[in-house]
Structure formats: C-alpha cells, structure tokens
Amino acid sequence: MNVSEAIATRKTVRAFTPERVARGTIEEVLAKAARAPSGGNLQPWKVYVLLGEARDELVRRVAEARATNPMGEAPEYHIYPPHLAEPYKTRRFRIGEAMYATLNIPREDKRARLQFFSRNWEFFGAPQAMIFTIDRAMQQGQWSDLGMFLGNIMLLAREQGLDTCPQEAWALWHRVIRDYLSVPDNEMIFCGMGIGRADMTAPVNSLVSERAALDEFVTVRDEA
Numbered sequence: 380m381n382v383s384e385a386i387a388t389r390k391t392v393r394a395f396t397p398e399r400v401a402r403g404t405i406e407e408v409l410a411k412a413a414r415a416p417s418g419g420n421l422q423p424w425k426v427y428v429l430l431g432e433a434r435d436e437l438v439r440r441v442a443e444a445r446a447t448n449p450m451g452e453a454p455e456y457h458i459y460p461p462h463l464a465e466p467y468k469t470r471r472f473r474i475g476e477a478m479y480a481t482l483n484i485p486r487e488d489k490r491a492r493l494q495f496f497s498r499n500w501e502f503f504g505a506p507q508a509m510i511f512t513i514d515r516a517m518q519q520g521q522w523s524d525l526g527m528f529l530g531n532i533m534l535l536a537r538e539q540g541l542d543t544c545p546q547e548a549w550a551l552w553h554r555v556i557r558d559y560l561s562v563p564d565n566e567m568i569f570c571g572m573g574i575g576r577a578d579m580t581a582p583v584n585s586l587v588s589e590r591a592a593l594d595e596f597v598t599v600r601d602e603a
C-alpha cells in the first residue's frame with residue numbers, strides 16, 4: 380500500500396468487529412508513527428494504549444459516570460471554537476446530517492442521535508483503544524505536532540489492514556480517564572482513538588465525508 384492509497388482508504392470508522400489486534404501490531408504502528416516531525420523535535424505526544432480488559436474497564440467506568448452525568452464533563456479545551464463561523468459551521472452540520480442519514484435517524488429524534496453519539500464512549504466497539512495527552516505547557520505548534528503523530532497512526536493502521544476512529548468525545552470524560560489511568564496533572568487529555576477492523580456490514584461505515592474544492596483553501600501565486 381502506498382501513501383496515496385493509505386490516505387484514500389482512511390476514513391473514520393464508527394463500527395468495529397470484535398476481532399482482536401495483537402499488541403505487537405499496535406506497538407509497531409506507534410513506533411513508526413513517532414517518526415512524525417515536530418518543531419525542535421520535541422515529540423510532544425503521549426499515548427495510553429488500552430487492550431482487552433483495560434479498555435473494557437474504561438468503558439465501564441464511563442458508563443457508570445453517565446448514570447449521574449449523561450452529557451459528560453466540561454472539557455478542558457474548546458473542542459470547537461465557541462462561535463463557529465462559516466464555512467465551518469455548515470461543514471460540521473453537513474457531516475452530522477450525512478452520518479445520521481446512514482443510520483436513518485432524523486433530526487427530531489434527539490434521543491436516538493444521543494444514543495448513537497454515546498457509542499463514542501464504547502470506542503464504537505473497537506477492542507483496542509488509545510488515549511492521547513499533551514503537556515499543558517505546550518502551545519499551538521506542539522498541538523499540530525501531535526496531530527501529525529495521530530495522522531501517521533491512522534495511515535499506518537491502513538497499511539496493517541486496520542481502521543481507526545479519532546475521538547475528541549473522550550475529552551468529555553477527562554476526569555474519569557485521569558483517575559483511571561493515573562494521568563499526571565501536567566498532561567491534558569486531548570482525544571481517544573479506537574483501532575481495529577471495520578465492520579463493513581454496519582450502515583454507518585458507508586459514510587464518505589465531503590471535502591472542499593481545492594480553490595476554497597489553496598491560494599497559489601505563480602509569477603514567471
């Protein structure tokens with residue numbers, strides 16, 4: 380598989396099969412992904428890998444916390460800008476509508492939408508999970524480095540025949556995660572990620588997200 384194929388076939392998967400992935404495979408992906416560039420070679424990423432019972436226990440703890448706090452904890456960072464302007468607002472709306480359309484859940488059925496959204500906190504069934512953190516002292520540049528590390532993981536997963544689901548939804552359970560994994564106070568929980576094999580019989584995995592046309596985000600100056 381070349382890079383273009385890995386990029387073209389990577390997509391966010393929201394239903395996984397229960398098939399387990401060997402610990403060695405996950406470690407290989409992470410070791411290779413850590414070749415990501417970072418400003419000053421700070422390598423500002425940290426990842427907690429949860430396999431088997433360790434993953435199930437986090438899911439169980441969050442399910443328990445949801446009983447008293449169904450919408451989760453106030454995140455430690457703004458997942459989106461507080462006032463999302465155009466064209467971002469429409470993009471966000473469209474992906475949400477497209478996703479719920481694959482599930483046949485109409486806009487009015489808030490309960491069903493929330494129920495599906497809460498599958499985030501089961502890693503959408505992925506038997507392997509990761510939680511990513513970053514030192515609070517890090518700035519925008521280092522968050523971008525962390526993004527490159529995440530991108531590498533998702534592409535390397537494709538090379539192994541695996542799929543991924545990056546999940547900021549886990550930021551809504553930072554206290555539960557911190558407590559469970561003994562995450563030090565200086566680390567902020569950025570996101571989670573499910574990794575495993577896509578269940579391609581699940582309608583939600585038929586979703587193909589849109590992208591803006593090149594001229595919407597590229598400015599070229601080419602002066603001879």
Ligand SMILES: Cc1cc2nc3c(=O)[nH]c(=O)nc-3n(C[C@H](O)[C@H](O)[C@H](O)COP(=O)(O)O)c2cc1C
Pocket residue numbers: 389390391392393474499544545546547548549570587588
């Ligand atoms: C950092 C990050 C966090 C995300 N968090 C979530 C999430 O919590 N739940 C979810 O269903 N999708 C999440 N996504 C997936 C995005 O919705 C998805 O990448 C986008 O709609 C484009 O679709 P694609 O990944 O299938 O190309 C996240 C993606 C990224 C990069």
